Amino acid sequence: MKYLIKNTNNIYHARIRISTQLKSYFCQREINKSLRTKNIRQAKELLKLIANEYKRLSVVTSLGIHTEEHLQSLVDDFLNRYSLSKNRTIYSQRTSRVLTHGTCLNEFEKYYRQLDIGDDKRNITLSYLKKIYLPIVGTNTLIDVIDFNKINAIKDTLSKLPRRLSAHYKTLSLNKLVKMDVEEDDRISDTTLKAYIGYTKRFYNYCLSQHYIKLNPCNSINVIGVRNAISERDPFTKEEVRELLRLIDTYSSSLHAIYYTLAHTGLRSSELWKATLRHDIDDDIWFLDLTNRKIKLKTNSSYRIVPLHKTLVDLGVPYVLPQALIEHKQERTQKVFNNSIKQQVTSSPKKVMYSLRHTFATELKYSKVDQLIISELMGHSHSGMTMGRYASRYPIHILKEAIDKLDFS
Numbered sequence: 001m002k003y004l005i006k007n008t009n010n011i012y013h014a015r016i017r018i019s020t021q022l023k024s025y026f027c028q029r030e031i032n033k034s035l036r037t038k039n040i041r042q043a044k045e046l047l048k049l050i051a052n053e054y055k056r057l058s059v060v061t062s063l064g065i066h067t068e069e070h071l072q073s074l075v076d077d078f079l080n081r082y083s084l085s086k087n088r089t090i091y092s093q094r095t096s097r098v099l100t101h102g103t104c105l106n107e108f109e110k111y112y113r114q115l116d117i118g119d120d121k122r123n124i125t126l127s128y129l130k131k132i133y134l135p136i137v138g139t140n141t142l143i144d145v146i147d148f149n150k151i152n153a154i155k156d157t158l159s160k161l162p163r164r165l166s167a168h169y170k171t172l173s174l175n176k177l178v179k180m181d182v183e184e185d186d187r188i189s190d191t192t193l194k195a196y197i198g199y200t201k202r203f204y205n206y207c208l209s210q211h212y213i214k215l216n217p218c219n220s221i222n223v224i225g226v227r228n229a230i231s232e233r234d235p236f237t238k239e240e241v242r243e244l245l246r247l248i249d250t251y252s253s254s255l256h257a258i259y260y261t262l263a264h265t266g267l268r269s270s271e272l273w274k275a276t277l278r279h280d281i282d283d284d285i286w287f288l289d290l291t292n293r294k295i296k297l298k299t300n301s302s303y304r305i306v307p308l309h310k311t312l313v314d315l316g317v318p319y320v321l322p323q324a325l326i327e328h329k330q331e332r333t334q335k336v337f338n339n340s341i342k343q344q345v346t347s348s349p350k351k352v353m354y355s356l357r358h359t360f361a362t363e364l365k366y367s368k369v370d371q372l373i374i375s376e377l378m379g380h381s382h383s384g385m386t387m388g389r390y391a392s393r394y395p396i397h398i399l400k401e402a403i404d405k406l407d408f409s
Helices: 020-026 040-063 068-082 101-112 119-137 148-159 174-179 190-209 238-248 253-265 310-314 321-327 330-344 355-366 371-378 396-403
Strands: 002-006 012-017 030-034 276-280 285-289 305-307
Touching (some): 012 040, 119 148, 119 190, 238 330, 253 310
Antiparallel strands (some): 285 305
């Protein structure tokens, strides 16, 4: 029998009645341990932990295959593990606080925000730990109960989550996503999964440094697979883009402006809806401005300017695009392209609207545009340049000359 009781200070105690076959090893009739918490949920977690360990002892004893010496050593290990006067692995020896994942993550966040690292790295790590990992592992789960088997099971759960910006799953809660059977093509890449495990390992390294755990459970976890961000999508061929543009010409002028802009600027679709269309009067260049630090973009390098291709200007896109982005939602635009337009050109699951971005970079490379300029137009970081201080590394007319080399005719 197991149950919780409160003392006069409202501190919970765990009480477990010892079976007859184990009394001689425990030399007592029951286990009575202060859990040093007034929180009922934490108390239940601790009671469950101790009770499960005791149950394993009972099962081992009932098998009748172990010597009395061995059984006594198992009981002694149990008492050492959970006795407050000995190795208190479920408490901080400095503060006697119950160490749950929620408690330790709060500490880790304070520590991590003091490190001299980039904002992107810090924010991505903390966002993942708080919004994805913590709900999966459990806020009140004790920090030292996570072993290799549990972390491997969590890795399996993470691997089945959909990509962050997948339109079909974007509005669903994490709890629903975990229970769903997400299609293989919609799942996160191995690259993303590897990053998730890396963030998790970083958290447990902190716990290890504070002596909250004895081993980092992520040390033996590997992510080996063939799916990655590159292999998930293929660029369209130039012939396929020409056919896509021909089909797009049959749609409304507003959708026409959106799809043509994505094909001729290489922007992520999420960036297009956040960009501000501007006109440089001196150089007579229309461009999409993504330098406003109040908008949230993927990385620091994503804050940039991208000139409009001459084809877009000739088609009058600057005068249609602002209203088009108001009329059409990003998710709906993506769905129309992938389910209706693209299907008439190719059935490849690796070719979707996002592939226009890959095609943009590939065709500029074939046109012998400098890789550094391509990186800037794409919003990719590269060594030797600091995007955090400057919105653009190259004059706008240089970017314009480069982007106009793109030719789908």
